Amino acid sequence: MYAIGLVLVLVATINAGKHDQYSGYSVHGVKLRDDSDKVFITELTDSLDLDVWQDGVAGARDALVMLDPNSRLAVLDELDARGIQHYLHLRDVAQAFETHDEQINQWKQSRSGRLVPFNDYPRYAEVDAYLETIAAQYPELVTLVNAGQSYEGRDIKYLKISTTNFTDTSKPIYFMDAMIHAREWVTTPTALFSIHRLVEDLRDQDRDLLEDIDWIILPITNPDGYEFSHDDTRLWRRTRSINLEVSDTCFGVDGNRNFDVNWNTTGVSQDPCSQTYPGTSAFSEPETRILRDIFDEYIDRMEIFMNIHSHGNWVLYGFGNETLPPNAIHLHLVGAAMGAAMDAMKLPEADWYKVGNSAMILYGTSGSAQDYGQLVGVPLSYTLELPSYGFDFRVPPEYIEHINRETWEGIAVTARLARTTFRARQ
Ligand SMILES: *[C@@H]1O[C@H](CO)[C@@H](O)[C@H](O)[C@H]1NC(C)=O
Ligand SMILES: *[C@@H]1O[C@H](CO)[C@@H](O)[C@H](O)[C@H]1NC(C)=O
Numbered sequence: 001m002y003a004i005g006l007v008l009v010l011v012a013t014i015n016a017g018k019h020d021q022y023s024g025y026s027v028h029g030v031k032l033r034d035d036s037d038k039v040f041i042t043e044l045t046d047s048l049d050l051d052v053w054q055d056g057v058a059g060a061r062d063a064l065v066m067l068d069p070n071s072r073l074a075v076l077d078e079l080d081a082r083g084i085q086h087y088l089h090l091r092d093v094a095q096a097f098e099t100h101d102e103q104i105n106q107w108k109q110s111r112s113g114r115l116v117p118f119n120d121y122p123r124y125a126e127v128d129a130y131l132e133t134i135a136a137q138y139p140e141l142v143t144l145v146n147a148g149q150s151y152e153g154r155d156i157k158y159l160k161i162s163t164t165n166f167t168d169t170s171k172p173i174y175f176m177d178a179m180i181h182a183r184e185w186v187t188t189p190t191a192l193f194s195i196h197r198l199v200e201d202l203r204d205q206d207r208d209l210l211e212d213i214d215w216i217i218l219p220i221t222n223p224d225g226y227e228f229s230h231d232d233t234r235l236w237r238r239t240r241s242i243n244l245e246v247s248d249t250c251f252g253v254d255g256n257r258n259f260d261v262n263w264n265t266t267g268v269s270q271d272p273c274s275q276t277y278p279g280t281s282a283f284s285e286p287e288t289r290i291l292r293d294i295f296d297e298y299i300d301r302m303e304i305f306m307n308i309h310s311h312g313n314w315v316l317y318g319f320g321n322e323t324l325p326p327n328a329i330h331l332h333l334v335g336a337a338m339g340a341a342m343d344a345m346k347l348p349e350a351d352w353y354k355v356g357n358s359a360m361i362l363y364g365t366s367g368s369a370q371d372y373g374q375l376v377g378v379p380l381s382y383t384l385e386l387p388s389y390g391f392d393f394r395v396p397p398e399y400i401e402h403i404n405r406e407t408w409e410g411i412a413v414t415a416r417l418a419r420t421t422f423r424a425r426q
């Protein structure tokens with residue numbers, strides 16, 4: 001009996017899919033007609049703690065909402081009762097992620113020997129090794145900084161790239177970070193590619209970017225969440241901090257709601273299980289404190305900040321409460337130049353970039369990195385949402401190379417404009 005039981009357990013283990021927790025889950029596109037539909041959807045998804053894969057914008061972009069098998073019919077009935085149109089975007093989330101894993105495996109195999117971390121979905125250890133290697137190979141140009149540890153004790157590292165070792169105060173600093181939201185896997189490659197293009201593969205036409213600007217590039221802000229999204233829960237977005245007084249089942253907070261700017265006001269949920277839970281206080285998370293300290297240390301010369309996310313083709317600026325910063329016209333101009341540079345290279349299947357105040361064109365937020373950067377004095381502080389070509393968090397690896405090149409063009413344009421605005425302020 002025991003032997004048979006053991007065999008059955010083994011078989012079950014082998015057959016168990018990696019993404020079984022999403023078995024039977026589906027994702028639905030929801031068409032919003034106006035702002036009251038938007039409010040309705042927000043209240044519905046908040047009250048049921050549904051995972052919104054993509055926020056909708058009336059008349060412009062459908063919301064994508066994940067539904068579990070138990071509540072699916074009730075939710076769709078509510079939409080029908082209100083006359084809101086919806087459609088099936090993904091029939092089976094578990095199956096969709098199995099397929100994506102398979103695509104990634106095939107990509108790795110087909111590229112073996114030629115695989116570089118910026119053309120792949122690299123794990124934390126691979127990114128770490130890349131940063132260490134670059135710093136060791138280019139000591140005159142690159143300084144590796146270990147900025148501190150994540151909640152679970154992973155080192156959070158960034159590179160400083162400078163032809164003058166950050167000593168020339170006439171240069172602006174460009175700060176970019178990626179992967180504050182763990183499931184947005186395609187963000188880290190773009191940060192790594194920027195390192196590659198500045199250090200390993202500097203082109204003549206980009207020499208001014210290296211010589212005139214100091215760069216701070218942090219490819220994985222939330223390493224705990226990122227590793228957890230690989231090992232356990234593919235759709236993990238938040239940090240991994242445990243606070244048993246708040247919840248003994250739901251861990252972590254939304255890092256991009258945890259900064260000390262209008263904290264715990266707009267676009268947050270009090271439910272510790274929600275994807276937009278802002279934490280027990282601003283900067284409760286070591287990961288957001290590390291970004292805070294980088295702003296603090298370099299604010300005198302930091303002209304531009306790019307907080308990289310996926311997905312949606314947006315270049316967004318503050319504030320998340322709909323109040324525009326005093327330099328909003330310039331923020332818009334530089335953001336639009338970035339969007340246009342990326343659109344000039346867009347694939348036919350990609351959306352056009354949209355540029356604007358994050359609350360006016362997308363949704364209200366508080367405690368975001370974008371707003372914190374703006375508040376503490378970075379003149380050009382942005383959220384960038386990369387393209388997904390309709391694949392949401394499952395961007396096929398074949399697209400990474402294109403996203404990297406296209407995004408680099410956008411970054412280059414913003415860097416040159418930031419150089420100009422910085423000089424004008426001197
Ligand atoms: C850059 O400056 C730091 C001190 O800020 C120093 O420790 C480091 O050795 C310098 N690196 C180079 C390449 O000169
Ligand atoms: C966040 O705001 C809500 C609503 O104002 C309030 O009830 C809650 O106590 C606040 N949370 C914390 C941790 O301060």
Ligand SMILES: *[C@@H]1O[C@H](CO)[C@@H](O)[C@H](O)[C@H]1NC(C)=O
Binds near residue numbers: 261262319322323375
């Ligand atoms: C929105 O947030 C900014 C930054 O904190 C603040 O300066 C502004 O007064 C806020 N606007 C409103 C209407 O509260």
